[in-house]
Amino acid sequence: MAPNSSQLSALSRLFSSSVFRELGARGRSPLFSRLIREASLLDICRPSARVADAFEAALTILQNGEHRDEYVYKAALTQNVLLGTHTLRTACMINEFRVADCKADTVILNGTAVVYEIKSERDSLARLEKQVETYKKVFSKVFVIAGENHVETVRDMTPKDVGVMYLSKRNNISEVRSARDRPGRICPLSVFESIRMSEAREILQRLGVSVPQVPNTVLHGVLREKFVKLRPVDLHFEMVRTLKRTRNLLPLAQLVHRLPPSLRPAALYVRMKKADHERVVRAVSTSVREAMKWT
Template identity: 45%
Template sequence: MVVEKSKLAAATRLFSAAVFHQMAQKGKSPIFARLVKEIGRERLCSAVSVSDAFDAALQSITVPGSRSEYVYKNAIAKKILLGRHSLRTAAMLTEVRVEGSKADVVVLNGTSTVYEIKSERDSLKRLPNQLDSYLRAFASVNVITSEAHLDCTLDIAPSEVGLLVLNRQGKISQIRDAVDCPERINPATLFETLRIQEACQVLSGLGVAVPQVPNTERFGVVQELFERQKPVELHEGVIAVLRQSRTQLGLQKFLSNLPYSLQAAALSTPIRKGDQDRLIAAVETPLVEAEHWA
């Protein structure tokens, strides 16, 4: 289905954190109602509920040439995190700050694996610098892109970087495997990806005591100690800590009550446990009622 530019933009914004938060906090979303109006009921096919509308909207932006970053994130969540792994053994982080870049998706299981998304709507201009940064922070680095960008990505990405393609049927194909190499990680870069308390836990797990210092000095002291450690040991410690501090195991029941189209949104948008039932009720709302949310 070819989608007009304005309708495509509205369908893409439907999956924003703003819509998700409104439904969780209020049980409704005026932004959702406005975007559905912009998209047009005819584009949502036979959608009966809010859940159906999300699925139809995702389908409309899954057409090659129109796919947004969200389409790729949802595919990674469904086919890699929940397909190859599980929430018992892995966690998915999004928008992880690494030096001057933000890693789109990071999956933590027995190692750290980053997926940089380059959809057909993205430029590859920043890719070399992004990959340089990610190779200093993660053991396994991948680019997931479209068939249209594949040849250029092959030219840009170092041989140790894995390449995946989200094909026209929405399946992820592995073109080249990533080299898993925690030895190349730079402790200073890895430290920047953590919360200070997480860094302290990593050091503690390595048997390194953090001295009692004033709060104004704590960050610098922890950073200096962290940067003295060996990359492989640090990486193992970080994986152990983050799989506990960033665990998503508690989301299993929540995810099972949401449509396929909202998998990535649920995994990347923090929602308080007390708001989850309200959000589930919101997505079950009849669309004719939700169109009047205000």
């Protein structure tokens, strides 16, 4: 299947949070049905195909080198790094982690804090230098993962302590240049402004810094004043330990392993109630023919 631009748009939107939330909240998704038609996926699905098969087929089409979008890269990182090298018990993944006026595509916390900035075939490199310098203030390791059309330029325009990865046409991740682990360079103020107040308080307490009982109206300023005095290496260690607890994904493990690989990234970054999990699993087991009746 060689999709046109409108079909490509429909294929990408199949993996949107809107579709996944509908599946969880209602056990069906009228948006899924409409997008399947717009993408002409019915033409290539077997008569016995399930909704899970349709998602797998959609991702396979998007994985074609010239069509790849951000979700394809997140799927590769999820499968090869988070669930391949690590596990949900030992590591945590955060999607679109805001740092200043940048939004980090994927952050994985294990023994250290690693950020992955995605530059797919559809992306521009215009903001890359600024993004990399911003991420260095919060994460000890910075990687850029790029497609064939960008990888050489990315390697040339980024500092040597920034890692570069390449997503091959077969959707395997290769390391072009390793990232240096530099927790000592992180900026305590940048970390403080990127995390929740409750997380900042916990980090301070873990480091033996007393936090006075003050009104919420002045708490931010008090925490900020104490945070800027922290040693970067100590802060990094406690930031990783704290965020792994507060952003823990282990409760999603059962759901993730019951879904097709194509939907695992969505399961990890789309927030939903535990009661919705079973509805998602049942929905993706539905036949595509039956799903086309969803309204």
